């Protein structure tokens with residue numbers, strides 16, 4: 001049988017837009033020491049708009065770069081992908097589409113091998129770009145992705161996202177409860193630094209690959225801390241599973257929701273504060 005207090009809390013939480021999928025994790029979260037936030041789609045809305053398109057090869061115009069990129073991105077669920085697709089007028093046919101979580105996407109277009117990827121991934125495959133116009137966009141805190149055709153970098157696309165209105169208040173609330181707030185992202189340091197400062201987290205990690213997000217959480221747990229992770233993407237799923245409490249953003253991908261112990265139905269980070277308060281009051285009453 002379900003203890004009465006828990007039953008009451010569960011219906012309370014349902015009314016407040018929380019879905020508790022794993023009761024044991026929910027109970028453990030009353031002793032929470034640290035919370036890790038994914039950036040894109042979690043602290044930010046994950047609604048990207050293209051601000052600039054840079055041609056790095058005279059054979060490709062800005063429109064052509066967007067068309068190639070949008071063709072691949074139409075197969076991706078990533079927030080960046082949605083922004084790119086919206087900005088392009090039309091698309092090419094794609095074969096052999098493949099998603100590279102935390103890195104980008106690739107496929108075949110017009111017999112060419114095409115990729116839209118992060119600069120970190122370009123470095124990984126020894127194919128970096130340096131260009132003044134790109135450095136300038138990075139310094140403005142823009143998220144940047146690069147288009148390669150047959151392994152030649154031919155263009156760059158800059159995008160901007162919006163920080164969720166409630167993120168700062170959520171972080172302030174967690175800090176006042178004595179809970180350490182950490183941000184983790186696959187994005188570049190400049191973007192991470194800007195968001196971290198805006199929302200007031202205690203520390204942040206940038207350019208972290210999906211598999212390394214879970215490793216970071218394990219490291220923090222090894223200090224004897226009870227850790228929650230909140231995220232929205234396929235790339236966050238291993239970290240959500242690793243955390244003592246995985247909090248999935250309701251508007252996120254199915255993979256993240258499946259990996260979460262709790263789902264924030266309204267995608268509001270303040271509901272994450274509410275869940276910890278609820279866990280504390282529920283189990284205080286019981287024991």
Ligand code: ADP
Pocket residue numbers: 038039040041073076078080081100101102103104105116117118119143144145184185186187188208210233235
């Ligand atoms: P975050 O941790 O902030 O949610 P991700 O791990 O999802 O970010 O992505 C990290 C980086 O990988 C992005 O900033 C981007 O450069 C690149 N990336 C991921 N998915 C895509 C995609 N569909 N298209 C282009 N680039 C992508």
Ligand code: MG
Pocket residue numbers: 038039040041042231232233236
């Ligand atoms: Mg994300």
